[in-house]
Amino acid sequence: MKITVHDIEFSYNGSPALQNVNTAIEKGDFVALVGPNGSGKSTLIKCLNGILKYRKGAVLIDDRPMDAFTPNELAKEMAYVPQSENKKSALHVFDVILLGRKPYIYWKPSEHDLRVTANIMKTLHLEDLAMRDVNTLSGGQQQTVYIARALAQEPDILLLDEPTANLDIKHQVEVLELLKKLANNGITVIIALHDINMAMRYATRIMMLKKGSIFASGGRETITKENIEELYDIKVHIIRDNGNIFIVPDRS
Numbered sequence: 001m002k003i004t005v006h007d008i009e010f011s012y013n014g015s016p017a018l019q020n021v022n023t024a025i026e027k028g029d030f031v032a033l034v035g036p037n038g039s040g041k042s043t044l045i046k047c048l049n050g051i052l053k054y055r056k057g058a059v060l061i062d063d064r065p066m067d068a069f070t071p072n073e074l075a076k077e078m079a080y081v082p083q084s085e086n087k088k089s090a091l092h093v094f095d096v097i098l099l100g101r102k103p104y105i106y107w108k109p110s111e112h113d114l115r116v117t118a119n120i121m122k123t124l125h126l127e128d129l130a131m132r133d134v135n136t137l138s139g140g141q142q143q144t145v146y147i148a149r150a151l152a153q154e155p156d157i158l159l160l161d162e163p164t165a166n167l168d169i170k171h172q173v174e175v176l177e178l179l180k181k182l183a184n185n186g187i188t189v190i191i192a193l194h195d196i197n198m199a200m201r202y203a204t205r206i207m208m209l210k211k212g213s214i215f216a217s218g219g220r221e222t223i224t225k226e227n228i229e230e231l232y233d234i235k236v237h238i239i240r241d242n243g244n245i246f247i248v249p250d251r252s
Ligand SMILES: Nc1ncnc2c1ncn2[C@@H]1O[C@H](COP(=O)(O)OP(=O)(O)OP(=O)(O)O)[C@@H](O)[C@H]1O
Pocket: 012, 013, 017, 035, 036, 037, 038, 039, 040, 041, 042, 043, 044, 083
């Protein structure tokens, strides 16, 4: 699904967090939102999924205003993996992931709901944790469970706020490869990501946010030494290897 953002603005108690944000994200795009701490990545993601109400502007999903969707309709189109989960109920891992099927369930999960849940648990190697209380899991295991819950929603748009922040390098690659596969199958993926090198490797589009506005946006070529240095106010080196480039901090 396509998302069009028309000039949105958002403030927390009068202090602006987003301004003049305009963009069009196409079906199957894999968009990495990058930018310094406090630049507005989480706020933008929350405006895109309706958790926060922007003060001005509009968000269209396939040309339909977001406000025109009922919460249940929206939940079938869009899933969200928060940066951190506040309300942690004492639920088993299986039940947390099954919650992703809620928009489709009247009161009793169908065979299909159970199958979708089980398949996602298999894909993300969560089967051994199925009956564990989610609160007893490690940070990375919990994050994987919340990714699984979002996938169980079978959304057309996936919004993920630093989903790999607690994951080891192997699990980071696994999650990003899976997201890439989903994007290749037409799911629109929008992910806040601090690791610029991972963003460059996986995203088809890079959106840089600085002080609540889009600083630069485009393909991987948007990640230049100049842009990164200005965005983060830090000196960096570019390392070239086999056609790939890597950004590392300049230690001199
Ligand atoms: N609930 C809130 N109340 C007041 N101000 C907030 C709230 N949430 C965020 N802000 C402020 O809005 C700005 C943008 O925050 P946001 O969380 O969107 O940044 P971010 O780019 O996601 O940062 P990070 O990389 O640290 O996650 C920051 O200045 C932040 O302090």
